[in-house]
Amino acid sequence: MARTPRWEPAYCEFFVARQRSFLRTAYAMLGGWSAAEDATQQTFTALYARWPRISPDKVDAYARRVLVNTCFAVYRQRGREVLVDAPPDRAVTEDQDERLALLTALGELTPRDRAVLALRFLDDLPVAEVAQILDLPEGTVKSQTSRALARLQVAVNPSRKEAPS
DSSP states (O other): OOOOOTTHHHHHHHHHHHHHHHHHHHHHHHSOHHHHHHHHHHHHHHHHHHGGGSOGGGHHHHHHHHHHHHHHHHHHHHTTSOOOSSOOOOOOOHHHHHHHHHHHHHHHSOHHHHHHHIIIIISOOOHHHHHHHHTOOHHHHHHHHHHHHHHHHHHHOTTSOOOOO
């Protein structure tokens, strides 16, 4: 019978502590629970394989970077899938209508814009940490955040002016 590696309890603690957060971030980036679950699982599988080599003080940033890269890969792969013309018919309430408008607006953003918004507002990360995770300058993170929020506002409330490009 194989012995459990000494580092595995630390990995398990990290998994339990971050699973929901990573799933939420992946959902915001990908727009679907099944894709988010797949991306999160792929992320934790990759982390498990590399865990002994990850510096303990950088594990959170490294893990988020792996999650973002995995979501980008899933997004690119999904672009090759065949989509149907219309969703199944269902009754829509007013709350669901607003939520669908927001999800549709998020779906129209670029993957990088969704990543910036998810990391900044869902994970509540500072600009510097988002910049490090996405390997971007801080100014770019700030401007992307501003433009993505403006695009969301226009998409959700079309009576507003055009979003800046």
